[in-house]
Amino acid sequence: MHYDARLHVRGSSLFVDDLPEPPRLLHAAVVTSPVARGELREVDASRALAMPGVAAVLTADDIPGENQIGTIIMDEELLATRELSYAGEPVALVLASSRRLSRRAAAAVRLEVQEERPVLEPREAFRLGLTVAPSTTLAIGDVERAFGESRTVIEGRADSGGQEHLYLETQAAMTVPGEDGRLLVHSSTQGPSYVQRVTARVLGESMTSVEVDVGRLGGAFGGKEDQATPWAVMTALGARLTGRPVKLVLERCEDMAWTGKRHPYTSDYRMGLDAEGRVIAWEVTYYQDSGSASDLSTAIMERTLFHATASYHVPNVRVTGHCCRTNRPPNTAFRGFGGPQAMFVMECALADAAGRLGVPVRELQERNLLSTGDLLPYGMAYEGDEVRRSWEELCRLYPPEEEAERVRALNAADPVVKRGTALMPVCFGISFTNTSMNQASALVHVYLDGSVGVSTGAVEMGQGVGSKLRLVAARTLGLDPSLVAVETTNTTRAANASPTAASTGSDMNGNAVRMACHAILERLRARAADLLGLPAEGSEAIVIREGAVLLDGEPTDLGWVELVAEAWKSRVSLSAQAHYATPGIHFDRETGRGRPFAYHVAGTAMVTVALDRLRGTCRVESVRVVHDCGESIDETIDRGQIEGGLVQGIGWMTMEELRCDGDGRLLSDSMATYKVPDILSVPEVTVHLLAGSGGGSGVYGSKAVGEPPFMYGIGAYTALLDALRAAGRKEASEHVSPMSAERLLSLLTGEVGEGP
Numbered sequence: 001m002h003y004d005a006r007l008h009v010r011g012s013s014l015f016v017d018d019l020p021e022p023p024r025l026l027h028a029a030v031v032t033s034p035v036a037r038g039e040l041r042e043v044d045a046s047r048a049l050a051m052p053g054v055a056a057v058l059t060a061d062d063i064p065g066e067n068q069i070g071t072i073i074m075d076e077e078l079l080a081t082r083e084l085s086y087a088g089e090p091v092a093l094v095l096a097s098s099r100r101l102s103r104r105a106a107a108a109v110r111l112e113v114q115e116e117r118p119v120l121e122p123r124e125a126f127r128l129g130l131t132v133a134p135s136t137t138l139a140i141g142d143v144e145r146a147f148g149e150s151r152t153v154i155e156g157r158a159d160s161g162g163q164e165h166l167y168l169e170t171q172a173a174m175t176v177p178g179e180d181g182r183l184l185v186h187s188s189t190q191g192p193s194y195v196q197r198v199t200a201r202v203l204g205e206s207m208t209s210v211e212v213d214v215g216r217l218g219g220a221f222g223g224k225e226d227q228a229t230p231w232a233v234m235t236a237l238g239a240r241l242t243g244r245p246v247k248l249v250l251e252r253c254e255d256m257a258w259t260g261k262r263h264p265y266t267s268d269y270r271m272g273l274d275a276e277g278r279v280i281a282w283e284v285t286y287y288q289d290s291g292s293a294s295d296l297s298t299a300i301m302e303r304t305l306f307h308a309t310a311s312y313h314v315p316n317v318r319v320t321g322h323c324c325r326t327n328r329p330p331n332t333a334f335r336g337f338g339g340p341q342a343m344f345v346m347e348c349a350l351a352d353a354a355g356r357l358g359v360p361v362r363e364l365q366e367r368n369l370l371s372t373g374d375l376l377p378y379g380m381a382y383e384g385d386e387v388r389r390s391w392e393e394l395c396r397l398y399p400p401e402e403e404a405e406r407v408r409a410l411n412a413a414d415p416v417v418k419r420g421t422a423l424m425p426v427c428f429g430i431s432f433t434n435t436s437m438n439q440a441s442a443l444v445h446v447y448l449d450g451s452v453g454v455s456t457g458a459v460e461m462g463q464g465v466g467s468k469l470r471l472v473a474a475r476t477l478g479l480d481p482s483l484v485a486v487e488t489t490n491t492t493r494a495a496n497a498s499p500t501a502a503s504t505g506s507d508m509n510g511n512a513v514r515m516a517c518h519a520i521l522e523r524l525r526a527r528a529a530d531l532l533g534l535p536a537e538g539s540e541a542i543v544i545r546e547g548a549v550l551l552d553g554e555p556t557d558l559g560w561v562e563l564v565a566e567a568w569k570s571r572v573s574l575s576a577q578a579h580y581a582t583p584g585i586h587f588d589r590e591t592g593r594g595r596p597f598a599y600h601v602a603g604t605a606m607v608t609v610a611l612d613r614l615r616g617t618c619r620v621e622s623v624r625v626v627h628d629c630g631e632s633i634d635e636t637i638d639r640g641q642i643e644g645g646l647v648q649g650i651g652w653m654t655m656e657e658l659r660c661d662g663d664g665r666l667l668s669d670s671m672a673t674y675k676v677p678d679i680l681s682v683p684e685v686t687v688h689l690l691a692g693s694g695g696g697s698g699v700y701g702s703k704a705v706g707e708p709p710f711m712y713g714i715g716a717y718t719a720l721l722d723a724l725r726a727a728g729r730k731e732a733s734e735h736v737s738p739m740s741a742e743r744l745l746s747l748l749t750g751e752v753g754e755g756p
């Protein structure tokens with residue numbers, strides 16, 4: 001079970017804002033740009049500084065080091081100097097004795113700004129030559145020839161909207177100065193080492209003067225991979241310049257308005273099919289709304305290109321991605337990281353093609369599913385068989401013809417509610433696409449009472465990585481999990497760690513924990529052999545199970561605690577550090593060829609929806625899933641990830657709609673104006689774990705689970721297309737998600753909606 005659940009249900013888990021407040025604490029508030037685009041002429045803080053209790057107002061001029069928070073491309077200032085590029089861009093930091101005073105003082109800082117016309121549409125940005133990086137293309141086969149040989153060619157456009165992360169805990173950080181200039185930064189971040197590095201850069205100091213500690217996060221979903229950093233750096237800057245502790249916790253509306261989201265995409269596609277319905281040519285141009293700075297946009301576009309063919313085999317592909325610079329907050333990582341946007345386009349095109357050919361979508365899908373050995377557009381062969389096996393297993397459990405028949409019968413009997421059903425296969429590559437990031441470390445201590453402390457770079461954000469690491473340590477050492485404690489994530493115990501992201505947290509950190517525990521175990525077994533009077537090779541026959549030391553499977557007089565004490569007496573180290581690097585992966589960006597992923601995770605969902613043709617409302621009634629977890633480390637946690645992911649995906653596809661006004665200010669900046677799935681909108685979900693799959697380089701044969709289930713949500717969109725057909729709506733050549741109630745109603749009434 002999720003180890004933290006005990007704490008969460010009692011309200012006793014500590015998040016950044018729950019940490020004891022040190023004396024002389026200053027509360028920070030951020031003054032941000034009121035315009036989406038413009039020039040900053042002057043910052044007048046005099047009225048704020050005159051308020052009793054206001055300690056300082058800091059601007060870019062106060063930064064001792066580099067005013068730069070970029071990760072991949074160095075194009076983002078911590079505090080704006082002159083150019084303002086989105087509404088909500090940080091300009092100044094106000095430090096005051098209370099949270100409320102900090103906000104009042106921030107409102108009293110006067111900015112003199114020359115407003116300019118913002119660019120808010122990615123296609124417009126591209127036309128104007130505004131991009132955050134050069135465009136990239138991935139190609140395989142001969143796409144022009146394949147179009148020439150195609151029997152059917154369809155073309156279209158598919159737009160998917162952005163998505164607010166809506167982590168329960170908003171962005172938060174607190175920095176406490178220590179002795180000799182050292183800073184301790186508590187941050188709600190997925191990437192403690194990023195926070196450490198950027199803090200040192202901005203302060204112009206060494207990384208050794210910054211210690212970052214992370215207990216747990218109240219959710220992240222990618223929104224704290226990169227974008228927890230600026231807020232943490234601001235508290236460190238404030239602490240450095242005032243010598244006092246500084247805390248910054250964003251209000252919900254601040255967080256929603258100022259931080260980046262899932263990238264909206266607008267894409268043009270062309271698909272060629274042969275006479276048998278095989279997709280033989282696939283061409284897409286993706287226009288990504290990157291926002292005003294690059295952030296992780298280029299990495300996200302890379303994952304989009306890699307997932308251009310989704311769960312299908314297409315021999316001739318040419319896909320191009322443009323990362324378009326708009327005057328919106330820099331968009332960022334979000335569960336799926338560009339994969340969902342790519343898969344959405346593919347599923348839209350298949351739905352179009354099926355409509356054109358007059359065959360059920362599932363027939364086209366099935367014909368084109370990836371088989372073992374099929375080449376993916378980045379030159380790696382698909383090595384698994386779970387795409388087809390999960391599809392077949394789902395169809396065995398829930399024959400789709402029967403579901404289609406059931407839906408037809410219901411639709412015939414009901415003039416108002418029209419149901420629709422769709423299958424959604426998912427195939428998602430596991431590893432950071434940037435090969436270098438696929439490394440992790442663990443530090444394990446066995447204490448003299450036999451208990452075990454585990455530190456890694458993995459961040460617990462609710463996903464249960466801590467629980468999994470605990471099970472891995474217990475399993476490797478042959479102990480009960482109650483003996484194992486997972487420590488906070490701290491840059492002094494796990495250095496240069498990759499962010500906990502890309503679904504790799506348990507795989508990589510788990511493997512590092514396994515290696516470190518194994519090293520200690522080897523020493524203990526050698527010591528046990530000695531104590532039992534065996535020759536050195538005798539340790540082979542020794543096993544520790546449930547805290548007992550077994551010889552050839554038989555109990556001995558030696559127990560775990562005794563063995564640990566004996567090892568210490570003879571001065572054997574009871575600690576180990578291990579480093580894990582995912583084996584066998586590489587990618588050449590010049591040629592677009594390699595083996596970027598350790599493996600793929602696959603599964604298939606059947607989604608059935610009910611559409612009210614008078615009200616435009618829809619309900620996702622059921623989702624049945626066959627999903628591959630490999631040999632699950634913890635089935636309860638994995639099922640939680642599958643259910644949570646697919647509900648979040650359904651939200652993205654059917655209700656979550658970001659709106660901003662014509663000046664680029666976010667209108668949907670609260671829970672009253674931004675609709676997310678709630679407990680009442682959760683469908684009946686049945687999850688079957690696919691049996692008998694291997695091939696995961698996850699720890700102990702398990703597979704990554706965080707992101708892949710998100711994309712089952714796309715099935716809600718295609719099921720709605722099916723329901724719309726039943727409601728008599730003609731095919732449209734443009735696809736727009738989310739299929740919000742407003743959009744559904746405008747489609748049903750034939751009026752042109754406003755679009756997201």
Ligand code: LUZ
Pocket residue numbers: 225296299303333336337431432433434501502503
């Ligand atoms: N983060 C990242 C990710 O930096 N690289 C990736 O490939 C990735 N994939 C998924 C989620 N986060």
Ligand code: MOS
Pocket residue numbers: 190221222223225333334335336337500501502503707
């Ligand atoms: Mo992520 S989108 O794995 O931070």
